Amino acid sequence: MSGVLVVGGGLAGLSTAAFLAWHDVPVTLVERHTGALRHPRARAVNNRTMELYRGIGLEPAIRAHRSHAADPGALLLRVDTLAGKEIWRREAVAPAGPGSASPCGWASIDQDELEEVLQGRAEELGADIRFGTTLRTLDVRDDGVTALVEDGTGQYEITARYLVAADGHRSGIRRRLGIEPDGPGVLGDTFTFLFVADLHEALNGRTISVVHIEQPRPGTVLLPHDGDRQWVFSAPFEPDVDGPPEEFTEEYCADLVRAAIGVPDLDVRVVPQMADGTTILTYQLGGRVAPRFSDGPVFLVGDAAHQVPPTGAFGASTGVQDTHNLAWKLAMVLRGEAGPSLLDTYDTERRPVAWFTLEQALLQLRDRTGRDVLGNGAKPAEYDSVVFGYRYGPGEALPPEELRGQVGTRAPHLTVTRGGTGLSTVDLYGPRFVLVTTDGDAARPLEKEYPLDVYELGTDLDAPDYLAAHE
Ligand SMILES: Cc1cc2nc3c(=O)[nH]c(=O)nc-3n(C[C@H](O)[C@H](O)[C@H](O)COP(=O)(O)OP(=O)(O)OC[C@H]3O[C@@H](n4cnc5c(N)ncnc54)[C@H](O)[C@@H]3O)c2cc1C
Known part of the structure; x- marks a missing residue:
């Protein structure tokens, strides 16, 4: 085995x-x-x-x-209906490119x-x-x-x-x-389906990333799918009141879309989201570990x-x-x-x-919503500390600029040169352990004993800032 x-x-x-x-x-x-x-x-x-x-x-x-959520000029909107009153708008933030913390930007x-x-x-x-x-x-x-x-x-x-x-x-x-x-458990039940409709008139020239819609019920969300006529509809439901969404008919779903868009005679076609023909799926929003x-x-x-x-x-x-x-x-x-x-x-x-x-x-x-599930007055950490700065072992999450190779943290990103080619230190850490040293002669025999790659600074790796960037 x-x-x-x-x-x-x-x-x-x-x-x-x-x-x-x-x-x-x-x-x-x-x-x-x-x-x-x-x-x-x-x-x-x-x-x-x-x-x-x-x-x-x-x-x-x-x-x-x-x-399509990152299309140029795409908006985050809160509206009563898509064709109706706009309550709030913000330009969706395009994913940032690589900054000083990483060789990679968001995708x-x-x-x-x-x-x-x-x-x-x-x-x-x-x-x-x-x-x-x-x-x-x-x-x-x-x-x-x-x-x-x-x-x-x-x-x-x-x-x-x-x-x-x-x-x-x-x-x-x-x-x-x-x-x-453990944890707070169920935070809400949602159902989703894909539909095809011409929303150009209701969009009125706007490109959308995410639209939060009050109709037919608060919590309704519309997302672009193919950037043209295919959309994702998602809304909350109460299992005891609404029954199983899998049993909602296509006409009922089309009516929900018409109410959300604010166009009562809109031509709507619900399409499968799975190869086996399934149209409606449920997702339970939750907080559990x-x-x-x-x-x-x-x-x-x-x-x-x-x-x-x-x-x-x-x-x-x-x-x-x-x-x-x-x-x-x-x-x-x-x-x-x-x-x-x-x-x-x-x-x-x-x-x-x-x-x-x-x-x-x-x-x-x-x-974002005022819903305080924790109720403990905790403050959010800096966003990049959540993404990069968590530690394996004791200690607070760190912002990326404070990452200096402390035990249990992600090693810092530096641009270095290996064999005449520029790369990030992050690219060195592949399938084997990595030892960066000033004394290659002493370390190289270890490569035979362990799954280890040794890089001698100044010889294998041109990285003048390496030592200064690490603890
Ligand atoms: C509306 C929404 C927006 C989100 N936005 C973001 C976001 O912007 N960024 C982000 O990081 N996360 C986001 N998430 C969360 C993200 O989608 C989930 O965290 C992710 O899908 C979880 O992946 P998973 O593989 O663990 O589970 P799933 O995607 O649920 O996959 C589990 C798979 O296991 C299969 N399976 C189950 N039982 C069996 C079995 N007995 N035999 C064979 N197969 C089985 C299922 O069919 C399923 O395909 C979002 C989620 C939702 C609902």
């Missing part, structure tokens, strides 16, 4: 598969849906996460896409397109990705797992040394393990481990960072380069980051 089974082919699962395959770990991923979900959801990838994707060669492919890509890019890269690196395959039962032992899965042709077993549960915020695997998340991120050979990543509200755009990026942290550790343990206790550090490092990120997302929710 070798390798890793990943359950769930969303952003976290596909990222896990890509990072593991990059480390040459045999990985199989099963996803119950037959294709990617056609819904933009997260539309911003923060620059720390872009650094991780850059490390596996994905930056150009991600930048080749651009979300603006719709999550459905990012998932396609990730799937392509994971497969190119050798991952076995099986869409249309559902986990049915799971036998967990100390030495591995046996999963019974089902696809269109029947049921079969997959055995693996480790299992990564990337099965989303309703994680069935987490439930099977009896892991009950699992009390442990692993159980024997099973590891929780992404929304299965923690769920944060969309305020702040932290959710997806935090999940991707989990998978990067876990992948190199699984690779070292599977190769026999580290003992299994290395895997315990996945929980001790990532769980505090999840709590910190949840707190920051809830503070942004409070500041």
Whole structure:
């Protein structure tokens, strides 16, 4: 029994598969849906996460896409109806380019397109990705797992040394393990669908990024999907009052759109957001963190481990960072380069980051909407400290300009030259450990003993500011 089974082919699962395959770990991923979900959801990838994707060669492919949320001049609007009274407007901030903190700027890509890019890269690196395959039962032992899965042709077993549960915020695997998340819990229920309509008249020349609409009910949101005639409609619902949204008829959905747009005779067509024809999906906004991120050979990543509200755009990026942290550790343990206790550090490092990120997302929710879930008077941290400055171990999150290679922090970004080519120090930290030293002769023998790359300053690396930039 070798390798890793990943359950769930969303952003976290596909990222896990890509990072593991990059480390040459045999990985199989099963996803119950037959294709990617056609819904933009997260539309911003923060620059720390872009650094991780850059490390596996994905930056150009991600930048080749651009979300319509970042179209030039796109607006964040609050309106009564789209054609009616405008209550508030702000220009959507275009993702910033690389600053002094990072070689990467933010990326603006719709999550459905990012998932396609990730799937392509994971497969190119050798991952076995099986869409249309559902986990049915799971036998967990100390030495591995046996999963019974089902696809269109029947049921079969997959055995693996480790299992990564990337099965989303309703994680069935987490439930099977009896892991009950902590935190404020459900913050609201929403349903979404895609529709096609000509909104040019109601838009009246405006390009939109996100529109918050009071009609037909406060909390309704309209997002552009294809930049022309396809849109995403999302609204809150109360399960006890509205019943299951999956049972809403197309005509009912079209009427909701007409009320939101403020054009009673608008021609509206609801279209599937999944390859199997599903039109309506629900999403529970929540604030939860699992009390442990692993159980024997099973590891929780992404929304299965923690769920944060969309305020702040932290959710997806935090999940991707989990998978990067876990992948190199699984690779070292599977190769026999580290003992299994290395895997315990996945929980001790990532769980505090999840709590910190949840707190920051809830503070942004409070500041934007007045809804104070925490009620503890906490102040939001500087945004870039949340993105870059969290620490593995004790200590406050730091702003990027104070990162100086302190233990447990992300190493600072500097531009250096290697073999005549300029690159970021962040690019040095690849699949192996890195030792930057002034004494190459003493350090080089270590390369034979450990998975380690040694760089001697002044010889292998032209980096005059390196020592000054580190503690
Ligand atoms: C409206 C909205 C806006 C958002 N905006 C942002 C943003 O701007 N920035 C940001 O960072 N985050 C954002 N998020 C959050 C982000 O979308 C989620 O954090 C992310 O999708 C979680 O990814 P995941 O892979 O962990 O889970 P999911 O995307 O939920 O994937 C889990 C997968 O597991 C599969 N699965 C479940 N059970 C099984 C089984 N038994 N067998 C096989 N497969 C199974 C499911 O089919 C699913 O595809 C937003 C979310 C929403 C709803």
